[in-house]
Amino acid sequence: MTRFALDGLVTLITGGGGMIGQAVARRLAAGGARLALADRTAPPAVGTTSTSYAADLCDAGAIADLVASVLADFGQIDCLITAAGITSLGSLETLSYEEWDRVHNINLRGVFLANQAVMAPMKRQRFGRIVNIGSVLAKNGGNPRPWIDPSEQDHAGNAAYGAAKAGVHALTLYLAKEVAAHGITANVVAPGPIASPMTTSFPEALVRQIPAGRLGQPDEVAACVAYLCTREAAFVTGEIIDINGGLWMD
């Protein structure tokens, strides 16, 4: 039995400097992928073949330039992982229009732009793997239980975040159908709370809602992303795969 094949796959990771982006980068590098890591500031290199790029991943022009640079540097883009994102906390009642737009600009619009930008090169190659990072918060109405403890509302992602991630889930299903006949798959990995800067203020009472009894680890997300990038995963598309310790089951 050989290892799952990632050898030589050129992989663009947005949010490549973040906790999950770096964990995905380490996994893929260990499997032999060649990495293009993009973030607000050029992320730390991972492995021996990674190249780092600085880009505002809400900006259509910056994303077009990024994809052109990766194609110039590597000659191809086989996989795209969208792991750039921001969190947003607090109640819907006090959510400002500005905050709604700030969250949607990167968490949904940024994913749309990156997905769209790699479609043409992947179609030319007749190969592609797109993995968008979604969230359990797109499915469960959020983790806070204000009817038990109103203060929980301040500590776990809000409606703008959940709505943007639900948009990512839906976008990915449309994408999966549009590109399926071109050798390209598109899937979502939807984590629950993962130990990262996004969950530093996550209360113990909310952790106790997770049947596994703990936060997830970035590498537990990365392992699933890595599988979806392999050549063997060619028949897995349009899936939303939950990694949440049982917090939400569907």
Ligand SMILES: NC(=O)c1ccc[n+]([C@@H]2O[C@H](COP(=O)([O-])OP(=O)(O)OC[C@H]3O[C@@H](n4cnc5c(N)ncnc54)[C@H](O)[C@@H]3O)[C@@H](O)[C@H]2O)c1
């Ligand atoms: N940590 C969690 O509990 C959790 C749970 C579910 C989903 N997610 C999702 O996973 C993804 C990665 O999150 P993480 O935990 O690694 O967080 P993180 O904050 O460590 O990483 C996010 C990265 O995105 C980058 N980024 C944000 N806006 C950007 C912009 N405009 N241009 C360029 N880069 C930008 C940040 O600089 C950062 O490096 C996000 O989409 C997040 O919503 C995280």
